[in-house]
Amino acid sequence: MSAKSKKTEWLLTLPSFAWLLLFFAIPALIVLAFTFHGHTANGGVGEWSLSTWRELVDPDYPTIVWKTIRISFEVTAWCIVLALPCAYAIARMRKRWRALVAGAIMLPFWTSFVVRVFAWKTMLHPDGWLQTCYHAYLHFKFWLFAWVPGMHVPAASSGSAGGCLIGIAGCAIDPAATTILDSEIAVVLVSVYSFLPFAIMPIYSAAEKFDFSLMEAARDLGAKNLYAFRKIFIPGVWQGIVSAVLMVFIPAIGSYVIPQMLGGTDCVLIGNKIFMRAMQNRNIPHASALATLMAVSVLVPIGLAMWWRKRQNARDRKRLEVRTTRLMTAGGMA
């Protein structure tokens, strides 16, 4: 029986194991191996050497890696800040409504991702209404903060003086220097748009299990709304927040389509650089090295989250043990 069971286990495991070994694990090792090769002029992979890692100090790469990480943090922060009140609001609804609204949040995913990004591209066109709103906002901001010394004004360059708008306070804003499309703002905005549902869902499913009478209790004891939200709700859905952070941060680090279509030359991230090196310049060792860096910047937060969860679990178990012992000794004494 045991031998037969072993055979069945192997038979069932084999298809997926072999497939993922061949098309996931081995390719990853190949990537790692390629980073220790030089590149040849005709786009091939050269001899074993450390030249690729040495070339990574190139002033270009660290800036790009840093920019990718910074933008991913920004996107994650925006997503969490928006997702928390949303999840809270959905979880407080009546049961019928909850399923409906949660479904409505996921519905946009039934249209193609690229098409949605394209819709944004059309919306953000320099002649479009969003750009007009943004200009109005900038004018207002400069009018409001005109008295602040050293306030950064993207002023008109001499070449495009004819096209600049005159602000309320008389300061000129160069339309060419303040377009949303082909800038970092567009990338952050559309990334938040794309990843927000991934942040709402885990927090919402944690909030659904959250006992809202705790909030009432806190309020009865005199806590203000915001204080109760911060001190009771957020710790209550902490696990959901951690999942949400990972769900947003990982795709944000690996982001390629959004900066490609909306970032222009202003916002080139690791993903774009990998694609450029692999497909356009045919510098495969460099692409591999960048991919390795990306893998590291994804694995570090995951490792941290797992370590943190483990520690938390251990602490909970310990607390439980202490309480049980206390109870038991108390019982023994009585």
Add this chain to the structure above:
Amino acid sequence: MKRSLFPMAVLSAVMVFLYVPILLVVAYGFIPNGISMSFFDASGHFTGFSGKWYSMIFSNDMRLGALMQSFWLSLTVAGLATLFSCIIGTTSALALHKWRSRLQTVHHALVYMPLIMPDILIGISLLMLFVACSVDCGFWTILIAHVTFCVSYVVMTVLARLQDFDDRLVEAAYDLGAGQWYTFFHVQLPILMPGIVAGGLLAFTLSIDDVVITSFVNGAGTNTFPTYVSSMTKHSRNLPAVFALSTLMLLFTCAMAGLSKFIARGHQQKQKG
């Protein structure tokens, strides 16, 4: 103390934020002028809505040849990738659920890793594999890549279903004289079916939507719908057709979701009654 209205306000704003682009996708499908991508002509007059892109799609117009070809390729790849990943994923989930050996620990790690890696890393590593083996990229490399990233999602969905599975049912079938295969096809598989279907649907949506991995392994000239769209520029005159096609897809998926809900409700009522 009164409950704050603030969370509700944020939720409403977020809903608007999420839905405006979708509504625009639908609206852009009715733009008459594909070059200006605007409902207004040069002198600022409203040009009205036009259904010509829909009629072009339905009449198999030559001008949309490349777009429609990429669309059918996407459907083919997604269909095949779903089929293969469902088969591989189900066997994998069965193994992971039943045994707790060292092999399964490694197996689980192998299945789990693609879920946490960004798409682009799967794409680049597969490209490296194909470069190292000097394979020409095309339909088959796309299919391999899609099965690779879909399998893990199917495994996780089926595994979740297996957790609720009562193993005593299998033993009961054995006791009643059923063979291994008979038990699998007549007891386990029907119970697992909703999990497999859910996993398959997920695989299908992921596959039909994927642009990052495909753009690494598609080779020259083989385009799926997403890679074709991402290679279009804003002024590629047939752009409204893309939006029209997406609207049709959206309608189709909504109809399917509605239908499945309807069937599920009918099923429930039948069970109750």
